[in-house]
Amino acid sequence: MNETVSNGKFGQSVKRVEDARLITGRGRFVDDLVFPGQTHAAFVRSPYAHAAIAGIDLESARNMPGVIRIFTGRELADAGLPPLPSGWNLSSVDGTPARVGLHHALAVDAIRFVGEPVALVIAETRDQARDAADAVLVEYQELPTVVDLAAAIADGAPQLHDGIAQNRAFEWEIGGSAEVDAAFAAATRRVTLSLRNNRLIPNAIEPRAINVQWSAFDQAMTIYLTHQNPIGMRGFFAIMLGLPSENNLRVVSPDVGGGFGSKAPAYAEEFAVAFAAKMLDRPVKWTAERSESFLTDAHGRDHLTTAELAMDDDGRFLGLRVHTLANLGAYISTSNALVVSYMYATMLSGQYAIPAIHARVEGVYTNTCPVDAYRGAGRPEAAYLIERLANIAAREIGVDQAEIRRRNFIRQFPYQTPLIYCYDSGDYEGCLDAALGLADYPGFAARKAESQARGKLRGIGLSAYVEACGIGPSKLLASLGGGGAMWESCEIRVQPGGSIEVLTGAHNHGQGHQTVYAQIVSERFGVPMDSINVVQGDTNRIQAGTGTYGSRASVGLSAAVHSCDKIVAKGRAIVAHMLEVDLADVVFADGIYSSAASNRTVTFVEMAQAAHGAASFPTDQIEPGLVATSFFDPPNFTYPAGVHVCEVEIDPETGVVEVVAFNAADDFGNVANPLIVEGQVHGGVTQGIAQALWENALYDPDNAQLMTASYMDYGMPRADSLPEFGLCFWPSPTPVNPLGMKGCGEAGAIGAPPAVINAVCDALGMDHIDMPASPEKIWQLCRTREVS
Amino acid sequence: MSRIELRVNGRDVEVEADGRTLLTHALRDHLRLTGTHIGCDTSQCGSCTVHVDGKAVKSCTMLAVQAAGCDILTIEGLANGRELHPMQAAFNDFHGLQCGFCTPGMIMMAVDIVNRHGRPDEATVRAELEGNLCRCTGYHNIIKAVCAGAERMGEVA
Numbered sequence: 001m002n003e004t005v006s007n008g009k010f011g012q013s014v015k016r017v018e019d020a021r022l023i024t025g026r027g028r029f030v031d032d033l034v035f036p037g038q039t040h041a042a043f044v045r046s047p048y049a050h051a052a053i054a055g056i057d058l059e060s061a062r063n064m065p066g067v068i069r070i071f072t073g074r075e076l077a078d079a080g081l082p083p084l085p086s087g088w089n090l091s092s093v094d095g096t097p098a099r100v101g102l103h104h105a106l107a108v109d110a111i112r113f114v115g116e117p118v119a120l121v122i123a124e125t126r127d128q129a130r131d132a133a134d135a136v137l138v139e140y141q142e143l144p145t146v147v148d149l150a151a152a153i154a155d156g157a158p159q160l161h162d163g164i165a166q167n168r169a170f171e172w173e174i175g176g177s178a179e180v181d182a183a184f185a186a187a188t189r190r191v192t193l194s195l196r197n198n199r200l201i202p203n204a205i206e207p208r209a210i211n212v213q214w215s216a217f218d219q220a221m222t223i224y225l226t227h228q229n230p231i232g233m234r235g236f237f238a239i240m241l242g243l244p245s246e247n248n249l250r251v252v253s254p255d256v257g258g259g260f261g262s263k264a265p266a267y268a269e270e271f272a273v274a275f276a277a278k279m280l281d282r283p284v285k286w287t288a289e290r291s292e293s294f295l296t297d298a299h300g301r302d303h304l305t306t307a308e309l310a311m312d313d314d315g316r317f318l319g320l321r322v323h324t325l326a327n328l329g330a331y332i333s334t335s336n337a338l339v340v341s342y343m344y345a346t347m348l349s350g351q352y353a354i355p356a357i358h359a360r361v362e363g364v365y366t367n368t369c370p371v372d373a374y375r376g377a378g379r380p381e382a383a384y385l386i387e388r389l390a391n392i393a394a395r396e397i398g399v400d401q402a403e404i405r406r407r408n409f410i411r412q413f414p415y416q417t418p419l420i421y422c423y424d425s426g427d428y429e430g431c432l433d434a435a436l437g438l439a440d441y442p443g444f445a446a447r448k449a450e451s452q453a454r455g456k457l458r459g460i461g462l463s464a465y466v467e468a469c470g471i472g473p474s475k476l477l478a479s480l481g482g483g484g485a486m487w488e489s490c491e492i493r494v495q496p497g498g499s500i501e502v503l504t505g506a507h508n509h510g511q512g513h514q515t516v517y518a519q520i521v522s523e524r525f526g527v528p529m530d531s532i533n534v535v536q537g538d539t540n541r542i543q544a545g546t547g548t549y550g551s552r553a554s555v556g557l558s559a560a561v562h563s564c565d566k567i568v569a570k571g572r573a574i575v576a577h578m579l580e581v582d583l584a585d586v587v588f589a590d591g592i593y594s595s596a597a598s599n600r601t602v603t604f605v606e607m608a609q610a611a612h613g614a615a616s617f618p619t620d621q622i623e624p625g626l627v628a629t630s631f632f633d634p635p636n637f638t639y640p641a642g643v644h645v646c647e648v649e650i651d652p653e654t655g656v657v658e659v660v661a662f663n664a665a666d667d668f669g670n671v672a673n674p675l676i677v678e679g680q681v682h683g684g685v686t687q688g689i690a691q692a693l694w695e696n697a698l699y700d701p702d703n704a705q706l707m708t709a710s711y712m713d714y715g716m717p718r719a720d721s722l723p724e725f726g727l728c729f730w731p732s733p734t735p736v737n738p739l740g741m742k743g744c745g746e747a748g749a750i751g752a753p754p755a756v757i758n759a760v761c762d763a764l765g766m767d768h769i770d771m772p773a774s775p776e777k778i779w780q781l782c783r784t785r786e787v788s
Numbered sequence: 789m790s791r792i793e794l795r796v797n798g799r800d801v802e803v804e805a806d807g808r809t810l811l812t813h814a815l816r817d818h819l820r821l822t823g824t825h826i827g828c829d830t831s832q833c834g835s836c837t838v839h840v841d842g843k844a845v846k847s848c849t850m851l852a853v854q855a856a857g858c859d860i861l862t863i864e865g866l867a868n869g870r871e872l873h874p875m876q877a878a879f880n881d882f883h884g885l886q887c888g889f890c891t892p893g894m895i896m897m898a899v900d901i902v903n904r905h906g907r908p909d910e911a912t913v914r915a916e917l918e919g920n921l922c923r924c925t926g927y928h929n930i931i932k933a934v935c936a937g938a939e940r941m942g943e944v945a
């Protein structure tokens with residue numbers, strides 16, 4: 001157990017300070033808030049996946065008890081609500097911009113996926129709003145649907161958007177195709193792989209929620225929103241809602257009940273509710289029901305990929321060629337053009353020195369929920385592909401799965417891949433050995449024999465992943481089509497009494513920011529953690545920020561370090577005057593300023609009091625007060641990496657795959673709080689195993705109905721699904737930020753799926769099986785194996 | 789509308805609610821006890837778990853009128869003043885929560901498990917928590933917390 005420490009230290013397992021309110025029921029989530037004059041919203045949603053809207057009859061719904069107003073898409077559009085913005089400008093290989101299908105907050109003429117909102121009912125109570133929503137009569141003219149990626153780009157496929165032939169939004173490429181052709185010509189061995197990366201539904205347990213107050217008097221809006229990037233959302237919302245400026249808008253995210261990427265986009269429903277609140281001049285609240293979350297929270301993954309890997313006779317990788325159809329869903333969500341391109345294909349080199357790589361990605365519209373970032377966002381898809389190929393290559397060459405990796409590992413850092421990115425640091429082979437040690441790799445044969453004696457099939461699978469985190473260098477990202485602005489800010493205010501406020505634009509939704517920021521500031525100032533208050537998620541308090549996603553806590557924490565440095569430095573100047581010594585002689589350690597030239601010392605708190613008192617130093621040379629703000633824009637991504645080892649046992653009688661052991665050695669660089677980081681790995685690995693074995697968002701191929709739209713049908717991991725994991729850290733600190741941290745939030749979801757499927761394929765002696773490795777699928781395979 | 793009398797966290801209260809009002813909404817909307825969370829609409833996530841007459845119940849599976857005359861304990865009533873219940877403390881000690889949204893339901897369920905099983909082993913805790921979903925933790929630290937909390941509850945009793 002970890003003891004409480006009053007002074008935080010970087011690297012210690014400090015218990016979380018945010019827990020106190022959350023374990024006593026005093027957490028504050030958006031749905032907990034009620035304002036005077038509160039109204040409630042409910043959406044009318046399309047039961048069809050593709051239809052023209054022929055008419056909407058609001059008559060009977062309008063007369064229902066408590067109904068205040070009902071909005072249609074046409075009405076909101078006429079009143080000036082523009083279509084949703086796409087957050088990334090991706091260009092096709094021919095230089096043309098992505099073909100963006102217009103996405104209205106409420107459908108105007110047509111709907112393109114099941115659950116798309118068609119009308120918005122505002123009523124005095126939640127039940128009244130829902131009752132009235134049920135009474136809205138929409139006349140739909142059904143249109144043919146398409147779900148399957150290959151079918152969507154075929155001639156004659158149902159077309160979702162006017163003027164976008166074959167539903168192709170973009171054809172994007174990266175890498176050198178001529179170099180890859182040459183590599184294949186020179187290669188003596190090659191393997192190929194076709195795979196589907198299954199669609200997932202993020203399922204943060206707190207559903208999406210918003211509560212909006214509008215004050216017509218001062219033209220000011222306050223939006224309470226459960227979101228991963230409340231500070232960054234301010235600009236988006238201000239433009240969408242036609243507010244005179246960002247100054248007319250305050251965005252607040254209180255406690256956020258999980259996100260995993262799904263609370264990072266700008267959503268249709270939230271814009272509609274905010275716009276309605278402005279038109280009504282009363283607060284409007286909407287909280288999604290879980291069924292709505294299944295249908296409309298941005299989904300994840302959904303790739304159809306073919307790949308070829310060229311090798312020499314020893315299994316050295318020479319070239320990689322990849323073609324991916326990426327399912328965008330019915331519209332391009334906020335970040336999806338980025339996720340399927342620069343978050344995915346740039347990572348196809350994996351941990352390996354592959355001299356030539358070329359990837360082509362086609363973004364395709366289908367009659368499904370829009371896809372966006374989900375834990376890992378592009379990087380899991382890349383790791384899954386290359387790690388599956390590595391195992392197929394090992395089978396082809398006839399070497400062990402660890403050995404094929406050793407032969408191809410990158411060994412020198414920084415390493416420039418052929419795909420833009422430059423890896424910062426790493427020790428891939430050290431990590432591999434650490435993971436194999438944890439997993440008792442040499443003992444596997446005996447365990448397999450023991451399983452066999454019980455009629456079970458046992459398999460072991462490795463995956464060696466690398467990902468790009470700490471997003472990111474603003475200039476690089478702007479050059480790739482983003483809007484830049486990927487820094488993070490941190491302001492530190494030392495109050496006259498010595499207590500400290502830390503304000504950052506990153507936003508906690510489970511990561512323990514309140515603890516880790518306080519740990520770092522406590523150590524730097526030598527003050528107790530309970531004198532530090534970390535403030536997040538309120539644009540009235542925090543000037544600037546870009547949010548929490550993509551394992552980027554290191555960016556905001558680095559800004560905190562820089563602000564701490566500025567405060568400490570100013571303190572030295574003040575103390576030089578207080579002690580009447582030379583500035584150069586003042587040192588600061590463990591919360592105490594001292595100087596060899598004086599036998600007096602000054603504590604941090606005394607210095608703070610003096611800074612505010614402004615009586616012990618010349619204020620024409622040193623400004624009074626003690627506040628520092630820093631913006632940290634990382635010079636590069638960080639590249640966390642690791643090796644995960646999964647062991648499964650398959651019951652051929654039932655097809656059930658049981659994960660019997662899971663071990664991971666991860667390089668997250670320096671680790672701020674091992675207790676919290678291990679928790680992140682637990683959660684990530686669990687989601688990764690779940691993708692490989694259970695989770696699968698399934699649309700009916702005939703009518704595009706979502707068939708996995710509740711916890712009865714969607715395979716969520718549960719408490720009884722998994723064994724305990726064995727974890728260790730194998731850090732190669734990054735040089736790209738002052739803390740040497742790389743990030744850890746997504747690693748598990750990236751490393752685990754290929755480790756699991758590699759283990760399943762090992763157990764069955766097969767090249768490939770698509771995720772999820774469901775009992776039915778495995779049972780069928782076992783049967784055909786027996787027969788053959 | 790009916791008038792429903794209940795005892796919640798040791799206090800007698802009255803709620804004026806529709807016949808269709810769920811206990812979970814009576815607690816959250818009428819009594820403003822927002823520690824009980826709603827994570828689904830099919831009674832499967834367990835975020836809304838409270839104790840009704842000493843037994844864990846998903847409060848979204850029960851109408852408020854059905855709870856008339858019952859003794860309800862919610863997460864807000866679990867601590868003894870400022871002193872945390874041993875299960876709450878264990879969740880903090882073992883990092884049994886991340887976003888904290890599933891946590892009130894998990895803790896109420898955990899206390900119920902201990903009430904029924906004494907000091908359950910890990911397998912029992914895992915099986916018993918099958919109806920409480922957590923998307924953040926992968927459950928491992930929750931299991932550790934429940935086992936430790938069970939031990940501490942045994943010491944207190």
Ligand code: FES
Nearest residue numbers: 831832833834848
């Ligand atoms: S809200 Fe009651 S079980 Fe999900």
Ligand code: FES
Nearest residue numbers: 886887890922924
């Ligand atoms: S801690 Fe987030 S759902 Fe359990």
